[in-house]
Every structure is written in structure tokens, then in C-alpha cells.
Amino acid sequence: MAWLSLIVAGMFEMFGVAMMNKLNRVRSWQVICLLCLGFGGSFLFLSLAMKTLPMSTAYALWTGIGASGGAVLGMLLYGESKDFRRVLFIVMILGAAVGLKLVD
Structure with a gap:
């Protein structure tokens, strides 16, 4: 479940x-609200993943998903x-993320 939370956190980050x-x-309140929803959801699911996963692994994967996805x-x-x-x-970023998963 923690890994799924981490993937969802990365999707919200993207x-x-x-x-x-x-x-x-485009400056509008709707876009600002969606921006807050995206990053809020990202932090929420990251915190859920960090209840089980080590902080270093969770944060590295979260940033990798966000950076490569962006x-x-x-x-x-x-x-x-x-x-x-x-x-x-x-691809190297994603490969490193898979490597972290394999050694965790």
C-alpha cells in the first residue's frame, strides 16, 4: 500500500x-485551487507512504517521479x-527509482 501511495503522490506532484x-x-482562481490540490495531494500521499517506507527512499522516489514526470x-x-x-x-532517474525499490 505504501508503494501505491508513493506513486499517487508522484502523480499529484506532476x-x-x-x-x-x-x-x-493563465491567472485564475480555478488554476490556483488546482495547483493547491495537486501539491496538497502530493504531500498527503507522501506522508502516508512514509509511515511504512524509510524517509530517504520515499523522498528520493517521490522527487524522481515528480522530476521525470514533469x-x-x-x-x-x-x-x-x-x-x-x-x-x-x-530513464536513468526511473532506473534509479527501481533500484531503490529493489534494495529496500
């Missing part, structure tokens, strides 16, 4: 980052570069 980008383009969203939704090296480093 949503929060997407709303931060949207807020830079980069992928940027490439898919906002036309950011899809350079091979960029994709390679995203």
Missing part, C-alpha cells in the same frame, strides 16, 4: 507542476525538446 506552468500562462509532461504537452539525451536521463 499535476501540481502542470498547474504551476498553466498558472504562468519533464515528460513538458515534452508531451508543451513542445519541449525530445532530445535522445534528455530521454536517456529520464
